[in-house]
Amino acid sequence: MPVFFIVYYLVPMKLKNIVLFIGSLIFYGWGEPKYLILLGVSILVNYFAGRLIDRAKRRNGAVRPALIGALVFDIGMLFFFKYINFFIDNINAVAGTGLSRVDITLPLGISFYTFQIMSYVIDLYRGKVKVENSIIDLGTYLCMFPQLIAGPIVVYSDVSEALKSRVISLSEVEEGLKLFILGLGSKVLIANSAGALWKELETTGYSSLSSPMAWLGMLAYTIQIYFDFNGYSMMAIGLGKMLGFKFPKNFDLPYTSLSITEYWRRWHMTLSGWFKEYLYIPLGGNRRGPVRKVFNLFIVWFITGFWHGADWNFILWGLYFFVLLMAERAGLGRFMEGNKVIARIYSLLAIGFGWMLFAISDLRQLGVYLSRLFIGGVSNEILYYIRNYGVILLLGCLLSSGLGNRLYDRIKERRLIVIPVLTGIFVLCIAYLADASYNPFLYFRF
Amino acid sequence: MLERLRNNPLTIIISIMILLCFAGYLTHRDSVFSESENRYLAARPKLTMSGLADGSFMEQFELYTEEQLPFRNLLIKLKAVTEQVQLKNENNGITRGKDGYLFEKLVKVNEQLGKNKAAMVNFAGKCGRDINVCIVPNSCEIMKDKLPAGFPNISQKSGIKDLYSALLSYDNVNTIDVSDIFNEHRDEYIYYRTDHHWTTQGAYYGYLKLCEELGLEPVSMDMLSGIRKDVPGFYGTYYSKYKGYGVEPDVLTYYDIPVADYEAGEVSHDRLYDTDKLRVYDKYAMFMYGNEGLSTVKSMPSEGEDKRSELILFKDSYSNCLIPFLTFNYDTITVIDLRYYDRPVNELLKEHEGADILLLYNFMHYNEDNHFYRLVKNL
Numbered sequence: 001m002p003v004f005f006i007v008y009y010l011v012p013m014k015l016k017n018i019v020l021f022i023g024s025l026i027f028y029g030w031g032e033p034k035y036l037i038l039l040g041v042s043i044l045v046n047y048f049a050g051r052l053i054d055r056a057k058r059r060n061g062a063v064r065p066a067l068i069g070a071l072v073f074d075i076g077m078l079f080f081f082k083y084i085n086f087f088i089d090n091i092n093a094v095a096g097t098g099l100s101r102v103d104i105t106l107p108l109g110i111s112f113y114t115f116q117i118m119s120y121v122i123d124l125y126r127g128k129v130k131v132e133n134s135i136i137d138l139g140t141y142l143c144m145f146p147q148l149i150a151g152p153i154v155v156y157s158d159v160s161e162a163l164k165s166r167v168i169s170l171s172e173v174e175e176g177l178k179l180f181i182l183g184l185g186s187k188v189l190i191a192n193s194a195g196a197l198w199k200e201l202e203t204t205g206y207s208s209l210s211s212p213m214a215w216l217g218m219l220a221y222t223i224q225i226y227f228d229f230n231g232y233s234m235m236a237i238g239l240g241k242m243l244g245f246k247f248p249k250n251f252d253l254p255y256t257s258l259s260i261t262e263y264w265r266r267w268h269m270t271l272s273g274w275f276k277e278y279l280y281i282p283l284g285g286n287r288r289g290p291v292r293k294v295f296n297l298f299i300v301w302f303i304t305g306f307w308h309g310a311d312w313n314f315i316l317w318g319l320y321f322f323v324l325l326m327a328e329r330a331g332l333g334r335f336m337e338g339n340k341v342i343a344r345i346y347s348l349l350a351i352g353f354g355w356m357l358f359a360i361s362d363l364r365q366l367g368v369y370l371s372r373l374f375i376g377g378v379s380n381e382i383l384y385y386i387r388n389y390g391v392i393l394l395l396g397c398l399l400s401s402g403l404g405n406r407l408y409d410r411i412k413e414r415r416l417i418v419i420p421v422l423t424g425i426f427v428l429c430i431a432y433l434a435d436a437s438y439n440p441f442l443y444f445r446f
Numbered sequence: 447m448l449e450r451l452r453n454n455p456l457t458i459i460i461s462i463m464i465l466l467c468f469a470g471y472l473t474h475r476d477s478v479f480s481e482s483e484n485r486y487l488a489a490r491p492k493l494t495m496s497g498l499a500d501g502s503f504m505e506q507f508e509l510y511t512e513e514q515l516p517f518r519n520l521l522i523k524l525k526a527v528t529e530q531v532q533l534k535n536e537n538n539g540i541t542r543g544k545d546g547y548l549f550e551k552l553v554k555v556n557e558q559l560g561k562n563k564a565a566m567v568n569f570a571g572k573c574g575r576d577i578n579v580c581i582v583p584n585s586c587e588i589m590k591d592k593l594p595a596g597f598p599n600i601s602q603k604s605g606i607k608d609l610y611s612a613l614l615s616y617d618n619v620n621t622i623d624v625s626d627i628f629n630e631h632r633d634e635y636i637y638y639r640t641d642h643h644w645t646t647q648g649a650y651y652g653y654l655k656l657c658e659e660l661g662l663e664p665v666s667m668d669m670l671s672g673i674r675k676d677v678p679g680f681y682g683t684y685y686s687k688y689k690g691y692g693v694e695p696d697v698l699t700y701y702d703i704p705v706a707d708y709e710a711g712e713v714s715h716d717r718l719y720d721t722d723k724l725r726v727y728d729k730y731a732m733f734m735y736g737n738e739g740l741s742t743v744k745s746m747p748s749e750g751e752d753k754r755s756e757l758i759l760f761k762d763s764y765s766n767c768l769i770p771f772l773t774f775n776y777d778t779i780t781v782i783d784l785r786y787y788d789r790p791v792n793e794l795l796k797e798h799e800g801a802d803i804l805l806l807y808n809f810m811h812y813n814e815d816n817h818f819y820r821l822v823k824n825l
Binding site: 173177205379385390423427432434 | 596
């Protein structure tokens, strides 16, 4: 990685994309060499589809076939690699057939890069962006390593100019590095620690949980997933900055929301943005009457859930938010506006319950867990877990409430504080990674 | 230029750190063995086409960079201390209780335990000999008053009870429960604070119970006190995972009991203790020269006492500090560690007609070791 950065900084702009492209392919191939081909095919197909769309436009020919071809390919690929076994299982269960599962593993980052490349062909079709004539540049866009694996979902129009020319200044690098270290800290120091508690509950099994433990577990998972995901996004945005790109913000203190509607404006913003732009609006959005609008929202939330994973609990998770959003529109939202305290409690509980739907894919186990929240009784094990996870969870709560950001803004200019703090976080991260007994941190390398 | 560097100190600091790290990899010689962790570290993998294609090279390379990281020991210590600063009393699955006692946390019974139980029951039914079975609880089961509040742990007691009641229907099996004598002496130094083994004192209480059950005359402590040796400064396996502050080292005790001959595997020794090991990290390995698949102890001929001729002992490393006591009661002790012994056990039993048979394991070993199936191989 450092070698990559040195080369990248040394070569002239013309060659930067090719260095970045090759570097990204190595990075991707490092974790999963066999799916490099898939990524390559995806680039080729969409590149030529883009050229065809462009040519058809200039000649006033039929634009749709190329667009539809590309979309069918993209969605088909995603469907095959991510969902085929889900459908096989369900068909087998319903029809009693004995179709055998296909032996595939999920290609790394496929949900992300498929969505990114789709944004390119759709925007091209809509005339929002110009055709990309360089396959290197398109490839660079698609598999740029910072965001390839876990977002944010960068649409082509966000970076099309930067792809052609960008200025990298040392101060941008410095800023990017700061973001990167903060993201790394989120992930390694907070998410992994909180995640260890959740992991332990999973191994113990839910059926013997006491109620306080079940609540603590829910809190731990809620903290873990935010710091994990937001950590990745911050690292990606930071690395992007170091490379001269400006990636969009992905999280805006989602746990401070006062409603679920607001929450989804703050959580994984690039994903909700994508769904709005490329699914909700093409479906007709809110322009085709209230019934159609509800239906469109239903589709969007169904697919949002399904996008997160090929299992019923994810669909349930998406629809759960659909129901809450509908309820908020129907009047719950107005009620909440008048009661800030209730609104906050309601939002946090709704988010937490949502994460349980998300975390536990076996629906029966999910039922067990939810019931333990209320009828688990009390046992003194909670003392042990509070002692061992209390500080980190409290820290997680404080940081996700926005306190961290405010504090950081205040000390940002005082270099004598910021630099040692960030260096310290970096060293601690290395220490935690060096002694990694629990480290689900698989695809990031130095 | 200088001005620009001064304005971007973080970039400079991190760059220098990475450069130093690189230089570290290039210049320092790889350490093969980590003494403080008591295990071998990953070596630099060889680059092969097949390794590249299936990703195994990348995996190994990663492990290598991780395990040979410059300042690794220091960083691991830093992590342990950071955990302590958060008031945590657990690190890497090891928990610090009262008085600097370390415990291993086990929240769920291993699936392996069911298989091991089945293997033992199967062996009891088919071996056609009288056997003695003893599962020794670990420190967390006995030293309950040293555990931290709310320590989540499975009950080893019920796990042992479960096995014993499954063996109850076999007349040829005698089950030995040491928990009473251990609970009686729980305030004594019967388990190491920093290691997963019992101390030699603990092993002696185990020995007393065994003698009672097997009808042997135990050797008295008074007789041994003259040959007692104490070795301070022992940090064991628990500590090599825990690494935090506030833990005193253990004192390792052994009684220099002479033997006529000790054959450990292929090698013959004239004593039971490998005192060279007292200078390295894992001092417990001094007992019986570590673990061997098959080893034979010939005890000193002694006048007047009525010794039995032979014992076959199926064991884990707990027994290593107990075996010396047994030399006062048997002429020959044949020691089998199933982890390193894969000849059929029934052949061995045939070769040693008339020998007493004892299966002695600690609970953690019974819970997780996957070599018990070898008991019933070809039986």
